Amino acid sequence: ELQLVESGGGLVQPGGSLRLSCAASGFPFSQFDMSWVRQTPGKGLEWVSGIGGSGLSTFYADSVKGRFRISRDNSKNTLYLQMSSLRADDTAVYYCARGLLALDFWGQGTLATVSS
Amino acid sequence: DIVVTQSPDSLAVSLGERATINCKSSQSVLSDGNYKNHLAWYQQKPGQPPKLLIYWASIRESGVPDRFSGSGSGTDFTLTISSLQAEDVAVYYCQQYYNTRAFGQGTKVEIK
Numbered sequence: 001e002l003q004l005v006e007s008g009g010g011l012v013q014p015g016g017s018l019r020l021s022c023a024a025s026g027f028p029f030s031q032f033d034m035s036w037v038r039q040t041p042g043k044g045l046e047w048v049s050g051i052g053g054s055g056l057s058t059f060y061a062d063s064v065k066g067r068f069r070i071s072r073d074n075s076k077n078t079l080y081l082q083m084s085s086l087r088a089d090d091t092a093v094y095y096c097a098r099g100l101l102a103l104d105f106w107g108q109g110t111l112a113t114v115s116s
Numbered sequence: 117d118i119v120v121t122q123s124p125d126s127l128a129v130s131l132g133e134r135a136t137i138n139c140k141s142s143q144s145v146l147s148d149g150n151y152k153n154h155l156a157w158y159q160q161k162p163g164q165p166p167k168l169l170i171y172w173a174s175i176r177e178s179g180v181p182d183r184f185s186g187s188g189s190g191t192d193f194t195l196t197i198s199s200l201q202a203e204d205v206a207v208y209y210c211q212q213y214y215n216t217r218a219f220g221q222g223t224k225v226e227i228k
Contacts (some may be wrong), residue, residue: 012152045166045209047217061216064118074172101158101213102171109165 002026002105004096010108014088018112022079022096030054030074033100036081038092039109046092049081050100059100064090088116118143118214121130122220128228137223139210144190147214157186157195160222161206169184169208170195202227 008020020036035050044053050059058070069082079096091114097103119142129135145154153173158166168177170186173193183198197204205227210220 035175044221045211045219047211050217059216068227097223098167101154102168103158103212104177106166106167106169 001097002080004098004105004107006038006107006110009094009112011113012086014087014114016114017082017084018086020081020083020094020096020110022081022107024077024079024096024098027098029072029077031044032098033051033078034072034078035097035103036070036099037095037097037103037106038090039095040092043092048094052100063090083112084112086112090114090116117192118212118215118218120210120218120220121185122208122210122223124223125221126224126226128226129197129200130228131202132199133228135200135225137195137208138224139188139193139195139220141191141193141212141214143215145212145214146190153189153193154212155186155188155193156211156213157184158209158211159204159206160209166209168213197225200225200227 003025005023012018036048051070055072055092067085071080085096093109097107121140136216157170157174160166164192173214174186185196187194207222209222
């Protein structure tokens with residue numbers, strides 16, 4: 001059974017850091033590109049970052065470039081998103097999703113709240 | 117960057133009737149390389165993550181009922197639900213993946 005399980009969300013102060021993880025199972029993780037997408041009530045769905053299967057190619061939305069870093073550990077079937085210099089407008093539910101073009105499977109999401 | 121705009125923001129349709137959602141991109145998402153439209157449609161029900169329905173503008177994802185269909189090319193696209201069922205109540209999003217990635221603002225579909 002396909003599974004993507006996000007973790008690592010929580011409350012952090014502005015300027016702080018947070019590391020999200022996404023544990024994958026039920027498919028050959030290393031053979032698939034992966035993405036992070038966030039969702040807020042006000043701004044809807046926003047693609048944040050993507051990574052190729054090998055981890056060598058990474059891509060970022062302009063809104064997070066230089067602050068967020070995507071990575072993966074194929075030996076652990078896990079995707080990561082290191083978020084730094086966090087701002088209030090980074091508050092969102094963060095989903096990991098399989099793919100880099102159309103996203104064919106999504107996790108349940110983890111909530112990251114940036115507030116003092 | 118390509119901006120994607122959906123219309124309407126919401127619509128109410130009677131059970132068994134047709135629902136039509138439009139998606140317009142600010143630039144063409146038709147690739148010269150593979151002659152495909154880089155556009156997908158998703159369904160999101162309350163409390164759930166989005167679910168892929170359609171990719172390459174018109175290819176139905178495995179397991180998606182055939183009452184869902186996608187059409188269009190270039191900058192103008194449509195998602196059609198041919199006969200609305202109660203379980204189709206959801207928010208629907210289009211997404212372009214031609215240039216970076218961008219989602220439309222969503223269209224809420226309800227039962228009239």
